[in-house]
Amino acid sequence: MTVEKAIYLKPKKEVSILRRHPWVFSGAIRAIEGAVQAGDLVAVHANKGRLLGYGHYSPGASIAVRMLTFNDEEIIDQDWWNSKVRSAVDMRKQLGLMGVAGNSICRLIHAEGDGASGLIVDYYDRVAVIQTHSAGMREALDSIQEALIHSLGSELVGIYNKSAKLLRKLKIAAEDGWIYGAAPDDWKPLEYGGAFEIDILLGQKTGFFVDQRENRALLGRLSKGKSVLNVFSYTGGFSVAALLGGATKVDSLDSSSRALELAQINAEANGFGKDAHGCIEADAMEYLKSGVTGYDIVVLDPPAFAKSVSARHKAVQGYKRINSRALESMKPGSLLFTFSCSQAVDDRLFTHTVISAAIQAEREVQILHRLHQPPDHPVSAFHPEGSYLKGLVIRVN
């Protein structure tokens, strides 16, 4: 493929790209050829000229190029996009997450994990929600839209672009909005049979935390006859799973009244009234101080405490504090589902943090399950940073 615009790396900086890691950091660039604009497709060369592949250029960002291909033969045209999206859709079907009864919510494109650094697409019953995290993906929006329509056919009736907030952070002007169709009248996103009202326009991320599906299902399997406190509940994903699994009482706790309103709507949509599902609008830390002795299971799924490696130390202290607070008053034999979605806190560090929280709380604990993100959030073998969600199920003795 001839791409006029090219960047040349400093000596030895090609090593990670040869290992197919998709990020070129700005400090690795020696020279830029051609009038390169934000979002352009550029050819990336090693110091001495060897062509390494092609990627999207973002001037001023610390990740200056997000590689799309490591093959000098590949042409990034509509066919390339069609086959990228087709392969992502095929994988979700292979996993039983699309085109089956009971499940119509999944992540369709998971950035680097699907070879599309800078692009997220979530799928909610015939509606795709796109988040572009780079100028290059914004430029590619028309091709992405066409590829989704091409690959999904009648399984797609609406596409919403929800990128404005992310792009404005990169100083790129953008508006959110439907770019194709709209949600159908009989829209009914389902996760393992549970129905969810998803606020695409105003909700967090694309509207729902798709990445907790399998962990919610595990909670469902352990909930029969149990009382559950779902801390950081958002719109009640874990709460609905617990109720469907036979929990006797579930309380959703969040600081957002809007999230709790939806949690209540979601509980009711699945047949559970206020006697079975309660809402607690509170600060999690403050509430946990008052004790959680009444529950058989507690879920802690806080927002990312560490958004970068530099914030890691403070984040670890936050995880330790919140976990020890919960553990202090949990009753003997109860279960704690505890999570971190901070990329900068890895499995080992998270486990150590929870163990030190247990030591601080003077509780003896057993680790029953080690949890992760589900397979529709794949991790590229060449980009281990993609593994961000980790969790533990702990029995408190």
Ligand code: SAH
């Ligand atoms: N478990 C949820 C996702 C959690 S997202 C699910 O399965 O869908 C994190 C949630 O934490 C958000 O809803 C946010 O409103 C809430 N939150 C953030 N800080 C909080 C705090 N200090 N106290 C209580 N809730 C908080």
